[in-house]
Amino acid sequence: MKRIGFALVVLMLAVSACVPAATPTPERIVETRVIERTVPVEKTVEVTKVIPTLTVIGPWAGAEMDQFLPVLKAAEQKLGVQIRYRIYRAEDLSQVLPPQFEAKQAPGDVIFMWDWWIQKNKDHAVDLTDLWQKEASQFVLQPSTVDGRVYAVPYVLFVKPGFWYKKSFFQKHNLKPPTTWEEFLALLDQISKVPGIKKAIISGDGVGWPLSDIVEHFLITFGGPELQENLIAGKVRFTDPQVRAIFAERLVPLLGKYFSDPVEWTQAVDLWWNEEYGLFFMGNWLTGMVKDPNDLGVFTLPGARGVVGGTDWAFIPKYSENVEAAKQLVAFLISKEGMEIRARQGGKLASRKDISPDVYPPADRALAEALAKIERPNVPDLDDTVGGDWQRLFWDQLKLLWVRPQALDSVLRTLDARFPTR
Amino acid sequence: MSAWRWGKRIGRWGSFLGFTAPALLLILFFIILPALQTIALSFTDREGAFVGLRNFAQVLSDPDTFNLTGFPPGPPPWGSIVHNAVWILLHLPLTVGLGLILAVLLDRARGATFLKSIIFLGMVTPMIVGGVIIRFLFDENAGVVTAILRAVGLTELGRSWTAYPETALPALILGSVWLWVGFSMILYSAGLATIPRDYYEAAAVDGAGPLQQFWYITIPSLRPVTMVIVAMTVLWELKIFDIVYTATLGGPGGATMVLALQMYFYAFRALEFHRAATVATLLTLFTLIVGLWFVRTTRSSE
Numbered sequence: 001m002k003r004i005g006f007a008l009v010v011l012m013l014a015v016s017a018c019v020p021a022a023t024p025t026p027e028r029i030v031e032t033r034v035i036e037r038t039v040p041v042e043k044t045v046e047v048t049k050v051i052p053t054l055t056v057i058g059p060w061a062g063a064e065m066d067q068f069l070p071v072l073k074a075a076e077q078k079l080g081v082q083i084r085y086r087i088y089r090a091e092d093l094s095q096v097l098p099p100q101f102e103a104k105q106a107p108g109d110v111i112f113m114w115d116w117w118i119q120k121n122k123d124h125a126v127d128l129t130d131l132w133q134k135e136a137s138q139f140v141l142q143p144s145t146v147d148g149r150v151y152a153v154p155y156v157l158f159v160k161p162g163f164w165y166k167k168s169f170f171q172k173h174n175l176k177p178p179t180t181w182e183e184f185l186a187l188l189d190q191i192s193k194v195p196g197i198k199k200a201i202i203s204g205d206g207v208g209w210p211l212s213d214i215v216e217h218f219l220i221t222f223g224g225p226e227l228q229e230n231l232i233a234g235k236v237r238f239t240d241p242q243v244r245a246i247f248a249e250r251l252v253p254l255l256g257k258y259f260s261d262p263v264e265w266t267q268a269v270d271l272w273w274n275e276e277y278g279l280f281f282m283g284n285w286l287t288g289m290v291k292d293p294n295d296l297g298v299f300t301l302p303g304a305r306g307v308v309g310g311t312d313w314a315f316i317p318k319y320s321e322n323v324e325a326a327k328q329l330v331a332f333l334i335s336k337e338g339m340e341i342r343a344r345q346g347g348k349l350a351s352r353k354d355i356s357p358d359v360y361p362p363a364d365r366a367l368a369e370a371l372a373k374i375e376r377p378n379v380p381d382l383d384d385t386v387g388g389d390w391q392r393l394f395w396d397q398l399k400l401l402w403v404r405p406q407a408l409d410s411v412l413r414t415l416d417a418r419f420p421t422r
Numbered sequence: 423m424s425a426w427r428w429g430k431r432i433g434r435w436g437s438f439l440g441f442t443a444p445a446l447l448l449i450l451f452f453i454i455l456p457a458l459q460t461i462a463l464s465f466t467d468r469e470g471a472f473v474g475l476r477n478f479a480q481v482l483s484d485p486d487t488f489n490l491t492g493f494p495p496g497p498p499p500w501g502s503i504v505h506n507a508v509w510i511l512l513h514l515p516l517t518v519g520l521g522l523i524l525a526v527l528l529d530r531a532r533g534a535t536f537l538k539s540i541i542f543l544g545m546v547t548p549m550i551v552g553g554v555i556i557r558f559l560f561d562e563n564a565g566v567v568t569a570i571l572r573a574v575g576l577t578e579l580g581r582s583w584t585a586y587p588e589t590a591l592p593a594l595i596l597g598s599v600w601l602w603v604g605f606s607m608i609l610y611s612a613g614l615a616t617i618p619r620d621y622y623e624a625a626a627v628d629g630a631g632p633l634q635q636f637w638y639i640t641i642p643s644l645r646p647v648t649m650v651i652v653a654m655t656v657l658w659e660l661k662i663f664d665i666v667y668t669a670t671l672g673g674p675g676g677a678t679m680v681l682a683l684q685m686y687f688y689a690f691r692a693l694e695f696h697r698a699a700t701v702a703t704l705l706t707l708f709t710l711i712v713g714l715w716f717v718r719t720t721r722s723s724e
Contacts, residue, residue, distance in 0.1 A: 094690050094691065095686075095690040098690070098693075120693065205585075207671050208671070208673065261581060261582050261585045262582070262585050263561075263562075263563065263582070264557075264561070267563065267564065271563060388691060388692055388693070389687055389688075389691040389692035391691070392671070392687060392691050395671075395673075396671065396672065396673040396674060396675060396676060397675055399585070399673045399674035399675065400587060400673065400674040400675025400677075402585070402674075403585050403586050403587070403674065404587065404675070407675070
């Protein structure tokens, strides 16, 4: 008897499982109609809307992050999404992303990374060609492409405009920005004689990139933007007499005498601002890192026809769970509206042509106006463009050169021998 | 053999396998298989074709690995293998010696627990943080060590040690002694506590002085502890990475490049995984030699 009862229960459960749960019975439909016709009440329909949470990964921390977060806040309001920001340097991402991608995972929905790295890993990136084409004509930079397809889009512009100085320091010691190489050398001598000054120029260091920026500025000034581009393309070698001459005659003689030993670059900002050093070569993000940006002045090496300008590249991993929302976010970031919000914070310049200089804070506005007079304000960054392990080697060899100027030929030979196209 | 005995034997094996299988499976899938795959990768090229020992020849002939052109009296770089060897040659005796001296001096001393805790702080500090601290300890502007050296008149050594090829490696090695000495001190302290006091009392009755007691009682009694410290320290020195990564990134000019960092650069900067696997295989080989030595010495002393 028990068995029969158990079998019946199982049968009933099986039958009930076969009936689609969502199918309403005809009686219920009739009843609903009656209620809707006779009782005209205001009904509140509850719709469960899933708000996607996007994770944006970028290299900016501290003041730079504070300048970027308002853009994400605006995007949250405009797109109706939630956004988390996580800090990862490109150096660290290069370690984190490959195993994640192999496992078809992505730590973020929008990631800022080196463009050479994205190109090498384009199989893991979403094709952004359609998104880019809507905005392409407004940009001063080209996107990161492989075989004509866009895999990463440029964000705001950073430039490495030259040597920064404190206007008040220059006024106090009757110093003037140089207009010739001789005036530059004279200025270095004058600064060196100021009481309390350790060296005329503080050399920023980190993993070595600030030194590479200085070297590139010398190469562009004395060899023209073409030299930098030819070095990147591998058409000119580091052992080329022209390159060696720039190092040997312009840079190396200044190293021991006027440049300090490499100092961790964020520490260097404070030491320079405290007037232990007179000049500091750094990118324009410096405007967001000092107490009074209005006291900032900057000059290029006399005769420079171009300066390095670059950007951070945004891409969307294929394994993002919110590819469409991520695309909307990227579109917002590079839109006029999104770019204006970022430009207003300072520390970076817009990479769009349709952003008025009026949106910038005063220090950045002055820089934008000064750059407008430079023939090539966006010469590609040498080490960022070449990338790979050579980039690290370049930084490391320059750190050696800074303290061992007599190792110049060995440094140039090493850079040449290990260049990717050799 | 009776069926009963067979049943008992099978039952014993069944329990053994039942208890060890989870751990064995984990070790098999997460340690042994990846290790074998890494070794296999070191014999292939980018496309996965077998190339014999070509990767080993290339890695060992890379100046980053082996470069004796400037070997003493010239400053580094001497190549990662030599740097690792120098690290062992300097760091091992300093760590073992200092650890022993500190353990003996602080044995039964007043406030010893507090002092030992302070010395042991280096061990509980994450090595990544340790690298940053070392960098600043030897920094011209912020460093304590450089400030002291300048104060005693050694102005030449008052500059940033990590910026110069001749001082960068010593800075890292000395800094790592500070980080690691707590380990040897604690182990020696534990070893000292196991030596019966009777030995010292008997030696004192026989007229042995403190130095003789130390030489003939303390050191031989601590031999097993010393072996553990030496083995663990050498293994740590061989796979040193984090300190170098944060303090110098292998520079300047490759003067502090070590094998583990070189492996990292091959894998994640050059994206040459087969070469990274080659360095990993070499590292495994070196650590295996140390491990085998340790096992054999332990067995023979038993």
